Amino acid sequence: MNQFKKVAWVLLLGFMHLAAFAQDATNNEAANDLMRSNGKIFLVMTIVVVLITGLLFYLISIDRKISKLEKK
Amino acid sequence: MMRKSWWKILTVLLLLYTCTYGFYVKVPRLDDRMQESIRNFFFHVPMWFGMMILLFVSVYYAVKFLRDPQPIYDYYSSAFATTGTIFSLLGISTGAIWANYQWGSPWTGDPKQNGAAIAILIYLAYFVLRGSMQDDDKKMRIGAVYNIFAFFMLFPTLWILPRLTESLHPGGQGSEGNPGLNGKDMDMNMRTVFYPAVIGWTLLGVWISTLKVRYQILNEKHLNNESI
Incomplete structure:
Protein backbone atom coordinates (compact mmCIF):
# COMPACT_ATOMS: atom_id res chain seq x y z
CA MET A 1 0.00 0.00 0.00
CA ASN A 2 2.82 2.33 0.98
CA GLN A 3 4.46 1.60 -2.36
CA PHE A 4 1.27 2.40 -4.20
CA LYS A 5 1.08 5.73 -2.40
CA LYS A 6 4.61 6.57 -3.45
CA VAL A 7 3.88 5.83 -7.10
CA ALA A 8 0.69 7.89 -6.91
CA TRP A 9 2.72 10.80 -5.51
CA VAL A 10 5.23 10.55 -8.31
CA LEU A 11 2.49 10.61 -10.92
CA LEU A 12 0.69 13.48 -9.20
CA LEU A 13 3.84 15.58 -8.94
CA GLY A 14 4.77 14.66 -12.48
CA PHE A 15 1.51 16.03 -13.87
CA MET A 16 1.17 19.01 -11.54
CA HIS A 17 3.31 21.28 -13.69
CA LEU A 18 1.01 20.72 -16.67
CA ALA A 19 -1.67 22.74 -14.89
CA ALA A 20 0.81 25.60 -14.73
CA PHE A 21 1.46 25.40 -18.47
CA ALA A 22 -2.27 25.23 -19.23
CA GLN A 23 -2.77 28.51 -17.35
CA ASP A 24 0.09 30.00 -19.27
CA ALA A 25 -1.66 29.29 -22.57
CA THR A 26 -4.83 31.13 -21.60
CA ASN A 27 -2.90 34.17 -20.45
CA ASN A 28 -0.50 34.29 -23.35
CA GLU A 29 -2.00 33.62 -26.77
CA ALA A 30 1.12 34.64 -28.63
CA ALA A 31 2.83 31.59 -27.14
CA ASN A 32 6.45 32.30 -27.86
CA ASP A 33 7.60 30.44 -24.77
CA LEU A 34 10.17 27.67 -24.64
CA MET A 35 7.57 24.89 -24.55
CA ARG A 36 6.19 25.83 -27.97
CA SER A 37 9.46 26.64 -29.73
CA ASN A 38 11.15 24.33 -32.25
CA GLY A 39 8.04 22.40 -33.13
CA LYS A 40 7.18 21.75 -29.44
CA ILE A 41 10.25 19.55 -29.01
CA PHE A 42 10.44 20.60 -25.36
CA LEU A 43 7.02 19.11 -24.79
CA VAL A 44 8.52 15.78 -25.81
CA MET A 45 11.43 16.49 -23.49
CA THR A 46 9.06 17.10 -20.56
CA ILE A 47 7.30 13.82 -21.21
CA VAL A 48 10.58 11.92 -21.43
CA VAL A 49 11.72 13.51 -18.16
CA VAL A 50 8.46 12.58 -16.42
CA LEU A 51 8.80 9.00 -17.68
CA ILE A 52 12.42 8.61 -16.68
CA THR A 53 11.90 10.11 -13.21
CA GLY A 54 8.88 7.87 -12.66
CA LEU A 55 10.82 4.77 -13.66
CA LEU A 56 13.84 5.80 -11.58
CA PHE A 57 11.64 6.32 -8.51
CA TYR A 58 10.19 2.87 -9.06
CA LEU A 59 13.69 1.40 -9.36
CA ILE A 60 14.79 3.17 -6.16
CA SER A 61 11.76 1.82 -4.30
CA ILE A 62 12.56 -1.75 -5.42
CA ASP A 63 16.16 -1.19 -4.33
CA ARG A 64 14.97 -0.09 -0.87
CA LYS A 65 12.63 -3.06 -0.55
CA ILE A 66 15.47 -5.48 -1.29
CA SER A 67 17.78 -3.63 1.13
CA LYS A 68 15.15 -4.00 3.87
CA LEU A 69 14.83 -7.74 3.21
CA GLU A 70 18.61 -8.10 3.31
CA LYS A 71 18.75 -6.52 6.79
CA LYS A 72 16.22 -8.98 8.21
CA MET B 1 29.88 -2.17 -4.19
CA MET B 2 26.46 -3.10 -5.51
CA ARG B 3 24.79 -1.78 -2.36
CA LYS B 4 26.60 1.58 -2.44
CA SER B 5 24.51 4.54 -3.49
CA TRP B 6 26.94 7.05 -5.05
CA TRP B 7 26.88 5.46 -8.48
CA LYS B 8 23.09 5.19 -8.38
CA ILE B 9 22.91 8.94 -7.77
CA LEU B 10 25.34 9.36 -10.68
CA THR B 11 23.01 7.24 -12.85
CA VAL B 12 20.03 9.45 -12.02
CA LEU B 13 22.00 12.63 -12.69
CA LEU B 14 23.45 11.40 -15.99
CA LEU B 15 20.08 10.18 -17.26
CA LEU B 16 18.34 13.42 -16.31
CA TYR B 17 21.16 15.33 -18.02
CA PRO B 28 24.33 19.90 -36.89
CA ARG B 29 21.80 20.06 -39.71
CA LEU B 30 23.24 17.72 -42.32
CA ASP B 31 20.28 17.50 -44.69
CA ASP B 32 16.53 17.88 -44.54
CA ARG B 33 16.02 14.19 -43.99
CA MET B 34 17.73 13.79 -40.64
CA GLN B 35 16.51 17.01 -38.98
CA GLU B 36 16.11 16.65 -35.22
CA SER B 37 15.97 12.86 -35.36
CA ILE B 38 19.76 12.79 -34.93
CA ARG B 39 18.96 13.24 -31.22
CA ASN B 40 18.00 9.56 -31.22
CA PHE B 41 21.74 9.13 -31.03
CA PHE B 42 21.53 9.81 -27.29
CA PHE B 43 18.96 7.07 -26.77
CA HIS B 44 19.21 4.40 -29.47
CA VAL B 45 23.01 4.06 -29.74
CA PRO B 46 23.73 3.88 -25.96
CA MET B 47 21.49 0.80 -25.84
CA TRP B 48 24.03 -1.05 -28.00
CA PHE B 49 27.02 0.30 -26.11
CA GLY B 50 25.31 -0.68 -22.86
CA MET B 51 24.40 -4.11 -24.20
CA MET B 52 28.02 -4.78 -25.20
CA ILE B 53 29.29 -3.80 -21.74
CA LEU B 54 26.61 -5.75 -19.86
CA LEU B 55 27.16 -8.87 -21.95
CA PHE B 56 30.89 -8.55 -21.41
CA VAL B 57 30.32 -8.54 -17.63
CA SER B 58 28.06 -11.57 -18.11
CA VAL B 59 30.71 -13.57 -19.97
CA TYR B 60 33.36 -12.47 -17.44
CA TYR B 61 31.33 -14.07 -14.65
CA ALA B 62 30.62 -17.12 -16.83
CA VAL B 63 34.38 -17.69 -17.16
CA LYS B 64 34.79 -17.07 -13.43
CA PHE B 65 32.11 -19.67 -12.73
CA LEU B 66 33.85 -22.27 -14.88
CA ARG B 67 37.14 -21.66 -13.06
CA ASP B 68 35.54 -21.76 -9.61
CA PRO B 69 31.93 -23.03 -9.59
CA GLN B 70 30.33 -20.73 -7.00
CA PRO B 71 26.58 -20.14 -7.58
CA ILE B 72 27.05 -16.40 -6.96
CA TYR B 73 29.04 -16.10 -10.20
CA ASP B 74 26.15 -17.68 -12.07
CA TYR B 75 23.71 -15.21 -10.49
CA TYR B 76 25.83 -12.36 -11.81
CA SER B 77 26.29 -13.97 -15.21
CA SER B 78 22.60 -14.70 -15.82
CA ALA B 79 21.38 -11.35 -14.44
CA PHE B 80 23.73 -9.36 -16.67
CA ALA B 81 22.81 -11.52 -19.68
CA THR B 82 19.11 -10.80 -19.06
CA THR B 83 19.62 -7.04 -18.82
CA GLY B 84 21.93 -7.06 -21.83
CA THR B 85 19.34 -8.90 -23.89
CA ILE B 86 16.63 -6.46 -22.81
CA PHE B 87 18.89 -3.59 -23.89
CA SER B 88 19.39 -5.25 -27.27
CA LEU B 89 15.63 -5.69 -27.73
CA LEU B 90 15.11 -2.02 -26.87
CA GLY B 91 17.91 -1.10 -29.27
CA ILE B 92 16.46 -3.08 -32.15
CA SER B 93 12.91 -1.79 -31.62
CA THR B 94 14.00 1.87 -31.32
CA GLY B 95 16.15 1.27 -34.39
CA ALA B 96 13.16 -0.05 -36.32
CA TRP B 107 13.10 -3.46 -41.59
CA THR B 108 15.25 -2.86 -44.63
CA GLY B 109 17.39 -5.96 -44.33
CA ASP B 110 20.33 -3.73 -43.48
CA PRO B 111 23.32 -5.96 -42.58
CA LYS B 112 23.57 -4.37 -39.15
CA GLN B 113 19.89 -5.00 -38.46
CA ASN B 114 20.08 -8.61 -39.61
CA GLY B 115 23.25 -9.18 -37.62
CA ALA B 116 21.69 -7.73 -34.48
CA ALA B 117 18.62 -9.95 -34.94
CA ILE B 118 20.82 -13.06 -35.21
CA ALA B 119 22.81 -12.00 -32.13
CA ILE B 120 19.58 -11.57 -30.15
CA LEU B 121 18.28 -14.97 -31.22
CA ILE B 122 21.55 -16.56 -30.07
CA TYR B 123 21.12 -14.94 -26.65
CA LEU B 124 17.46 -15.98 -26.46
CA ALA B 125 18.64 -19.57 -26.96
CA TYR B 126 20.76 -19.08 -23.80
CA PHE B 127 17.59 -18.59 -21.76
CA VAL B 128 15.81 -21.48 -23.47
CA LEU B 129 18.81 -23.71 -22.71
CA ARG B 130 18.89 -22.69 -19.05
CA GLY B 131 15.15 -23.01 -18.68
CA SER B 132 15.18 -26.52 -20.10
CA MET B 133 17.34 -27.95 -17.32
CA GLN B 134 16.04 -28.98 -13.91
CA ASP B 135 19.36 -29.67 -12.26
CA ASP B 136 20.84 -26.36 -11.05
CA ASP B 137 24.44 -27.51 -11.24
CA LYS B 138 24.06 -28.63 -14.84
CA LYS B 139 22.09 -25.51 -15.75
CA MET B 140 24.80 -23.19 -14.42
CA ARG B 141 27.67 -25.08 -16.02
CA ILE B 142 26.12 -25.52 -19.47
CA GLY B 143 24.74 -21.96 -19.30
CA ALA B 144 28.23 -20.61 -18.66
CA VAL B 145 29.72 -22.57 -21.56
CA TYR B 146 26.97 -21.43 -23.93
CA ASN B 147 27.33 -17.85 -22.69
CA ILE B 148 30.94 -17.79 -23.89
CA PHE B 149 29.85 -19.02 -27.32
CA ALA B 150 27.02 -16.45 -27.47
CA PHE B 151 29.33 -13.59 -26.50
CA PHE B 152 31.89 -14.42 -29.16
CA MET B 153 29.14 -14.70 -31.78
CA LEU B 154 28.52 -10.98 -31.19
CA PHE B 155 31.78 -10.17 -32.95
CA PRO B 156 30.99 -11.60 -36.39
CA THR B 157 27.30 -10.61 -36.25
CA LEU B 158 27.69 -7.03 -35.00
CA TRP B 159 31.26 -6.01 -35.69
CA ILE B 160 32.65 -7.91 -38.68
CA LEU B 161 29.90 -8.94 -41.15
CA PRO B 162 28.20 -5.50 -41.34
CA ARG B 163 31.56 -4.00 -42.34
CA LEU B 164 32.00 -6.31 -45.28
CA THR B 165 29.02 -5.02 -47.19
CA GLU B 166 27.13 -1.80 -47.81
CA SER B 167 24.98 -0.64 -44.93
CA LEU B 168 22.52 2.15 -44.36
CA HIS B 169 24.09 2.78 -40.98
CA PRO B 170 26.68 5.58 -41.03
CA GLY B 171 30.13 4.60 -42.28
CA GLY B 172 28.77 1.44 -43.84
CA GLN B 173 31.03 0.98 -46.84
CA GLY B 174 33.44 -1.21 -44.94
CA SER B 175 36.35 1.18 -45.14
CA GLU B 176 35.13 3.93 -42.85
CA GLY B 177 35.34 2.08 -39.58
CA ASN B 178 32.50 1.10 -37.32
CA PRO B 179 29.24 0.75 -39.28
CA GLY B 180 27.28 1.95 -36.23
CA LEU B 181 28.99 5.30 -35.88
CA ASN B 182 32.24 6.94 -36.75
CA GLY B 183 33.66 8.54 -33.62
CA LYS B 184 35.86 10.99 -35.48
CA ASP B 185 32.89 12.39 -37.39
CA MET B 186 30.79 13.15 -34.37
CA ASP B 187 29.99 16.77 -33.70
CA MET B 188 31.73 18.21 -30.61
CA ASN B 189 28.44 19.41 -29.08
CA MET B 190 26.91 15.99 -29.50
CA ARG B 191 29.81 14.33 -27.74
CA THR B 192 29.08 16.33 -24.59
CA VAL B 193 25.76 14.49 -24.38
CA PHE B 194 26.60 11.19 -26.06
CA TYR B 195 29.33 9.94 -23.73
CA PRO B 196 27.46 10.82 -20.51
CA ALA B 197 24.41 9.14 -22.10
CA VAL B 198 26.37 5.93 -22.71
CA ILE B 199 27.63 5.90 -19.12
CA GLY B 200 24.18 6.74 -17.72
CA TRP B 201 22.25 4.09 -19.63
CA THR B 202 24.93 1.47 -18.94
CA LEU B 203 24.87 2.22 -15.21
CA LEU B 204 21.08 1.87 -15.30
CA GLY B 205 21.56 -1.61 -16.74
CA VAL B 206 24.12 -2.43 -14.06
CA TRP B 207 21.72 -1.21 -11.38
CA ILE B 208 18.87 -3.40 -12.62
CA SER B 209 21.24 -6.39 -12.90
CA THR B 210 22.54 -5.99 -9.35
CA LEU B 211 18.96 -5.84 -8.05
CA LYS B 212 18.32 -9.14 -9.80
CA VAL B 213 21.46 -10.64 -8.23
CA ARG B 214 20.43 -9.45 -4.76
CA TYR B 215 16.96 -10.90 -5.28
CA GLN B 216 18.45 -14.25 -6.27
CA ILE B 217 20.72 -14.31 -3.20
CA LEU B 218 17.72 -13.61 -0.94
CA ASN B 219 15.65 -16.23 -2.71
CA GLU B 220 18.40 -18.82 -2.26
CA LYS B 221 18.67 -18.03 1.48
CA HIS B 222 14.92 -18.27 1.84
CA LEU B 223 14.83 -21.67 0.15
CA ASN B 224 17.69 -22.95 2.31
CA ASN B 225 15.93 -21.84 5.50
CA GLU B 226 12.73 -23.56 4.43
CA SER B 227 14.45 -26.86 3.69
CA ILE B 228 16.04 -26.85 7.19
Missing part, protein backbone atom coordinates in the same frame (compact mmCIF):
# COMPACT_ATOMS: atom_id res chain seq x y z
CA THR B 18 20.73 13.19 -21.15
CA CYS B 19 16.96 13.56 -21.20
CA THR B 20 17.09 17.35 -20.82
CA TYR B 21 20.28 18.64 -22.45
CA GLY B 22 19.92 15.95 -25.12
CA PHE B 23 16.92 17.85 -26.45
CA TYR B 24 18.46 21.27 -25.93
CA VAL B 25 21.98 20.85 -27.37
CA LYS B 26 22.63 22.33 -30.82
CA VAL B 27 22.93 19.55 -33.37
CA ILE B 97 11.07 3.00 -35.38
CA TRP B 98 13.86 5.35 -36.41
CA ALA B 99 14.45 3.41 -39.66
CA ASN B 100 10.78 3.67 -40.57
CA TYR B 101 11.09 7.45 -40.82
CA GLN B 102 14.68 7.63 -41.99
CA TRP B 103 15.04 4.78 -44.44
CA GLY B 104 11.36 4.35 -45.33
CA SER B 105 10.71 0.97 -43.76
CA PRO B 106 11.13 -0.49 -40.26
Whole structure:
Protein backbone atom coordinates (compact mmCIF):
# COMPACT_ATOMS: atom_id res chain seq x y z
CA MET A 1 0.00 0.00 0.00
CA ASN A 2 2.82 2.33 0.98
CA GLN A 3 4.46 1.60 -2.36
CA PHE A 4 1.27 2.40 -4.20
CA LYS A 5 1.08 5.73 -2.40
CA LYS A 6 4.61 6.57 -3.45
CA VAL A 7 3.88 5.83 -7.10
CA ALA A 8 0.69 7.89 -6.91
CA TRP A 9 2.72 10.80 -5.51
CA VAL A 10 5.23 10.55 -8.31
CA LEU A 11 2.49 10.61 -10.92
CA LEU A 12 0.69 13.48 -9.20
CA LEU A 13 3.84 15.58 -8.94
CA GLY A 14 4.77 14.66 -12.48
CA PHE A 15 1.51 16.03 -13.87
CA MET A 16 1.17 19.01 -11.54
CA HIS A 17 3.31 21.28 -13.69
CA LEU A 18 1.01 20.72 -16.67
CA ALA A 19 -1.67 22.74 -14.89
CA ALA A 20 0.81 25.60 -14.73
CA PHE A 21 1.46 25.40 -18.47
CA ALA A 22 -2.27 25.23 -19.23
CA GLN A 23 -2.77 28.51 -17.35
CA ASP A 24 0.09 30.00 -19.27
CA ALA A 25 -1.66 29.29 -22.57
CA THR A 26 -4.83 31.13 -21.60
CA ASN A 27 -2.90 34.17 -20.45
CA ASN A 28 -0.50 34.29 -23.35
CA GLU A 29 -2.00 33.62 -26.77
CA ALA A 30 1.12 34.64 -28.63
CA ALA A 31 2.83 31.59 -27.14
CA ASN A 32 6.45 32.30 -27.86
CA ASP A 33 7.60 30.44 -24.77
CA LEU A 34 10.17 27.67 -24.64
CA MET A 35 7.57 24.89 -24.55
CA ARG A 36 6.19 25.83 -27.97
CA SER A 37 9.46 26.64 -29.73
CA ASN A 38 11.15 24.33 -32.25
CA GLY A 39 8.04 22.40 -33.13
CA LYS A 40 7.18 21.75 -29.44
CA ILE A 41 10.25 19.55 -29.01
CA PHE A 42 10.44 20.60 -25.36
CA LEU A 43 7.02 19.11 -24.79
CA VAL A 44 8.52 15.78 -25.81
CA MET A 45 11.43 16.49 -23.49
CA THR A 46 9.06 17.10 -20.56
CA ILE A 47 7.30 13.82 -21.21
CA VAL A 48 10.58 11.92 -21.43
CA VAL A 49 11.72 13.51 -18.16
CA VAL A 50 8.46 12.58 -16.42
CA LEU A 51 8.80 9.00 -17.68
CA ILE A 52 12.42 8.61 -16.68
CA THR A 53 11.90 10.11 -13.21
CA GLY A 54 8.88 7.87 -12.66
CA LEU A 55 10.82 4.77 -13.66
CA LEU A 56 13.84 5.80 -11.58
CA PHE A 57 11.64 6.32 -8.51
CA TYR A 58 10.19 2.87 -9.06
CA LEU A 59 13.69 1.40 -9.36
CA ILE A 60 14.79 3.17 -6.16
CA SER A 61 11.76 1.82 -4.30
CA ILE A 62 12.56 -1.75 -5.42
CA ASP A 63 16.16 -1.19 -4.33
CA ARG A 64 14.97 -0.09 -0.87
CA LYS A 65 12.63 -3.06 -0.55
CA ILE A 66 15.47 -5.48 -1.29
CA SER A 67 17.78 -3.63 1.13
CA LYS A 68 15.15 -4.00 3.87
CA LEU A 69 14.83 -7.74 3.21
CA GLU A 70 18.61 -8.10 3.31
CA LYS A 71 18.75 -6.52 6.79
CA LYS A 72 16.22 -8.98 8.21
CA MET B 1 29.88 -2.17 -4.19
CA MET B 2 26.46 -3.10 -5.51
CA ARG B 3 24.79 -1.78 -2.36
CA LYS B 4 26.60 1.58 -2.44
CA SER B 5 24.51 4.54 -3.49
CA TRP B 6 26.94 7.05 -5.05
CA TRP B 7 26.88 5.46 -8.48
CA LYS B 8 23.09 5.19 -8.38
CA ILE B 9 22.91 8.94 -7.77
CA LEU B 10 25.34 9.36 -10.68
CA THR B 11 23.01 7.24 -12.85
CA VAL B 12 20.03 9.45 -12.02
CA LEU B 13 22.00 12.63 -12.69
CA LEU B 14 23.45 11.40 -15.99
CA LEU B 15 20.08 10.18 -17.26
CA LEU B 16 18.34 13.42 -16.31
CA TYR B 17 21.16 15.33 -18.02
CA THR B 18 20.73 13.19 -21.15
CA CYS B 19 16.96 13.56 -21.20
CA THR B 20 17.09 17.35 -20.82
CA TYR B 21 20.28 18.64 -22.45
CA GLY B 22 19.92 15.95 -25.12
CA PHE B 23 16.92 17.85 -26.45
CA TYR B 24 18.46 21.27 -25.93
CA VAL B 25 21.98 20.85 -27.37
CA LYS B 26 22.63 22.33 -30.82
CA VAL B 27 22.93 19.55 -33.37
CA PRO B 28 24.33 19.90 -36.89
CA ARG B 29 21.80 20.06 -39.71
CA LEU B 30 23.24 17.72 -42.32
CA ASP B 31 20.28 17.50 -44.69
CA ASP B 32 16.53 17.88 -44.54
CA ARG B 33 16.02 14.19 -43.99
CA MET B 34 17.73 13.79 -40.64
CA GLN B 35 16.51 17.01 -38.98
CA GLU B 36 16.11 16.65 -35.22
CA SER B 37 15.97 12.86 -35.36
CA ILE B 38 19.76 12.79 -34.93
CA ARG B 39 18.96 13.24 -31.22
CA ASN B 40 18.00 9.56 -31.22
CA PHE B 41 21.74 9.13 -31.03
CA PHE B 42 21.53 9.81 -27.29
CA PHE B 43 18.96 7.07 -26.77
CA HIS B 44 19.21 4.40 -29.47
CA VAL B 45 23.01 4.06 -29.74
CA PRO B 46 23.73 3.88 -25.96
CA MET B 47 21.49 0.80 -25.84
CA TRP B 48 24.03 -1.05 -28.00
CA PHE B 49 27.02 0.30 -26.11
CA GLY B 50 25.31 -0.68 -22.86
CA MET B 51 24.40 -4.11 -24.20
CA MET B 52 28.02 -4.78 -25.20
CA ILE B 53 29.29 -3.80 -21.74
CA LEU B 54 26.61 -5.75 -19.86
CA LEU B 55 27.16 -8.87 -21.95
CA PHE B 56 30.89 -8.55 -21.41
CA VAL B 57 30.32 -8.54 -17.63
CA SER B 58 28.06 -11.57 -18.11
CA VAL B 59 30.71 -13.57 -19.97
CA TYR B 60 33.36 -12.47 -17.44
CA TYR B 61 31.33 -14.07 -14.65
CA ALA B 62 30.62 -17.12 -16.83
CA VAL B 63 34.38 -17.69 -17.16
CA LYS B 64 34.79 -17.07 -13.43
CA PHE B 65 32.11 -19.67 -12.73
CA LEU B 66 33.85 -22.27 -14.88
CA ARG B 67 37.14 -21.66 -13.06
CA ASP B 68 35.54 -21.76 -9.61
CA PRO B 69 31.93 -23.03 -9.59
CA GLN B 70 30.33 -20.73 -7.00
CA PRO B 71 26.58 -20.14 -7.58
CA ILE B 72 27.05 -16.40 -6.96
CA TYR B 73 29.04 -16.10 -10.20
CA ASP B 74 26.15 -17.68 -12.07
CA TYR B 75 23.71 -15.21 -10.49
CA TYR B 76 25.83 -12.36 -11.81
CA SER B 77 26.29 -13.97 -15.21
CA SER B 78 22.60 -14.70 -15.82
CA ALA B 79 21.38 -11.35 -14.44
CA PHE B 80 23.73 -9.36 -16.67
CA ALA B 81 22.81 -11.52 -19.68
CA THR B 82 19.11 -10.80 -19.06
CA THR B 83 19.62 -7.04 -18.82
CA GLY B 84 21.93 -7.06 -21.83
CA THR B 85 19.34 -8.90 -23.89
CA ILE B 86 16.63 -6.46 -22.81
CA PHE B 87 18.89 -3.59 -23.89
CA SER B 88 19.39 -5.25 -27.27
CA LEU B 89 15.63 -5.69 -27.73
CA LEU B 90 15.11 -2.02 -26.87
CA GLY B 91 17.91 -1.10 -29.27
CA ILE B 92 16.46 -3.08 -32.15
CA SER B 93 12.91 -1.79 -31.62
CA THR B 94 14.00 1.87 -31.32
CA GLY B 95 16.15 1.27 -34.39
CA ALA B 96 13.16 -0.05 -36.32
CA ILE B 97 11.07 3.00 -35.38
CA TRP B 98 13.86 5.35 -36.41
CA ALA B 99 14.45 3.41 -39.66
CA ASN B 100 10.78 3.67 -40.57
CA TYR B 101 11.09 7.45 -40.82
CA GLN B 102 14.68 7.63 -41.99
CA TRP B 103 15.04 4.78 -44.44
CA GLY B 104 11.36 4.35 -45.33
CA SER B 105 10.71 0.97 -43.76
CA PRO B 106 11.13 -0.49 -40.26
CA TRP B 107 13.10 -3.46 -41.59
CA THR B 108 15.25 -2.86 -44.63
CA GLY B 109 17.39 -5.96 -44.33
CA ASP B 110 20.33 -3.73 -43.48
CA PRO B 111 23.32 -5.96 -42.58
CA LYS B 112 23.57 -4.37 -39.15
CA GLN B 113 19.89 -5.00 -38.46
CA ASN B 114 20.08 -8.61 -39.61
CA GLY B 115 23.25 -9.18 -37.62
CA ALA B 116 21.69 -7.73 -34.48
CA ALA B 117 18.62 -9.95 -34.94
CA ILE B 118 20.82 -13.06 -35.21
CA ALA B 119 22.81 -12.00 -32.13
CA ILE B 120 19.58 -11.57 -30.15
CA LEU B 121 18.28 -14.97 -31.22
CA ILE B 122 21.55 -16.56 -30.07
CA TYR B 123 21.12 -14.94 -26.65
CA LEU B 124 17.46 -15.98 -26.46
CA ALA B 125 18.64 -19.57 -26.96
CA TYR B 126 20.76 -19.08 -23.80
CA PHE B 127 17.59 -18.59 -21.76
CA VAL B 128 15.81 -21.48 -23.47
CA LEU B 129 18.81 -23.71 -22.71
CA ARG B 130 18.89 -22.69 -19.05
CA GLY B 131 15.15 -23.01 -18.68
CA SER B 132 15.18 -26.52 -20.10
CA MET B 133 17.34 -27.95 -17.32
CA GLN B 134 16.04 -28.98 -13.91
CA ASP B 135 19.36 -29.67 -12.26
CA ASP B 136 20.84 -26.36 -11.05
CA ASP B 137 24.44 -27.51 -11.24
CA LYS B 138 24.06 -28.63 -14.84
CA LYS B 139 22.09 -25.51 -15.75
CA MET B 140 24.80 -23.19 -14.42
CA ARG B 141 27.67 -25.08 -16.02
CA ILE B 142 26.12 -25.52 -19.47
CA GLY B 143 24.74 -21.96 -19.30
CA ALA B 144 28.23 -20.61 -18.66
CA VAL B 145 29.72 -22.57 -21.56
CA TYR B 146 26.97 -21.43 -23.93
CA ASN B 147 27.33 -17.85 -22.69
CA ILE B 148 30.94 -17.79 -23.89
CA PHE B 149 29.85 -19.02 -27.32
CA ALA B 150 27.02 -16.45 -27.47
CA PHE B 151 29.33 -13.59 -26.50
CA PHE B 152 31.89 -14.42 -29.16
CA MET B 153 29.14 -14.70 -31.78
CA LEU B 154 28.52 -10.98 -31.19
CA PHE B 155 31.78 -10.17 -32.95
CA PRO B 156 30.99 -11.60 -36.39
CA THR B 157 27.30 -10.61 -36.25
CA LEU B 158 27.69 -7.03 -35.00
CA TRP B 159 31.26 -6.01 -35.69
CA ILE B 160 32.65 -7.91 -38.68
CA LEU B 161 29.90 -8.94 -41.15
CA PRO B 162 28.20 -5.50 -41.34
CA ARG B 163 31.56 -4.00 -42.34
CA LEU B 164 32.00 -6.31 -45.28
CA THR B 165 29.02 -5.02 -47.19
CA GLU B 166 27.13 -1.80 -47.81
CA SER B 167 24.98 -0.64 -44.93
CA LEU B 168 22.52 2.15 -44.36
CA HIS B 169 24.09 2.78 -40.98
CA PRO B 170 26.68 5.58 -41.03
CA GLY B 171 30.13 4.60 -42.28
CA GLY B 172 28.77 1.44 -43.84
CA GLN B 173 31.03 0.98 -46.84
CA GLY B 174 33.44 -1.21 -44.94
CA SER B 175 36.35 1.18 -45.14
CA GLU B 176 35.13 3.93 -42.85
CA GLY B 177 35.34 2.08 -39.58
CA ASN B 178 32.50 1.10 -37.32
CA PRO B 179 29.24 0.75 -39.28
CA GLY B 180 27.28 1.95 -36.23
CA LEU B 181 28.99 5.30 -35.88
CA ASN B 182 32.24 6.94 -36.75
CA GLY B 183 33.66 8.54 -33.62
CA LYS B 184 35.86 10.99 -35.48
CA ASP B 185 32.89 12.39 -37.39
CA MET B 186 30.79 13.15 -34.37
CA ASP B 187 29.99 16.77 -33.70
CA MET B 188 31.73 18.21 -30.61
CA ASN B 189 28.44 19.41 -29.08
CA MET B 190 26.91 15.99 -29.50
CA ARG B 191 29.81 14.33 -27.74
CA THR B 192 29.08 16.33 -24.59
CA VAL B 193 25.76 14.49 -24.38
CA PHE B 194 26.60 11.19 -26.06
CA TYR B 195 29.33 9.94 -23.73
CA PRO B 196 27.46 10.82 -20.51
CA ALA B 197 24.41 9.14 -22.10
CA VAL B 198 26.37 5.93 -22.71
CA ILE B 199 27.63 5.90 -19.12
CA GLY B 200 24.18 6.74 -17.72
CA TRP B 201 22.25 4.09 -19.63
CA THR B 202 24.93 1.47 -18.94
CA LEU B 203 24.87 2.22 -15.21
CA LEU B 204 21.08 1.87 -15.30
CA GLY B 205 21.56 -1.61 -16.74
CA VAL B 206 24.12 -2.43 -14.06
CA TRP B 207 21.72 -1.21 -11.38
CA ILE B 208 18.87 -3.40 -12.62
CA SER B 209 21.24 -6.39 -12.90
CA THR B 210 22.54 -5.99 -9.35
CA LEU B 211 18.96 -5.84 -8.05
CA LYS B 212 18.32 -9.14 -9.80
CA VAL B 213 21.46 -10.64 -8.23
CA ARG B 214 20.43 -9.45 -4.76
CA TYR B 215 16.96 -10.90 -5.28
CA GLN B 216 18.45 -14.25 -6.27
CA ILE B 217 20.72 -14.31 -3.20
CA LEU B 218 17.72 -13.61 -0.94
CA ASN B 219 15.65 -16.23 -2.71
CA GLU B 220 18.40 -18.82 -2.26
CA LYS B 221 18.67 -18.03 1.48
CA HIS B 222 14.92 -18.27 1.84
CA LEU B 223 14.83 -21.67 0.15
CA ASN B 224 17.69 -22.95 2.31
CA ASN B 225 15.93 -21.84 5.50
CA GLU B 226 12.73 -23.56 4.43
CA SER B 227 14.45 -26.86 3.69
CA ILE B 228 16.04 -26.85 7.19
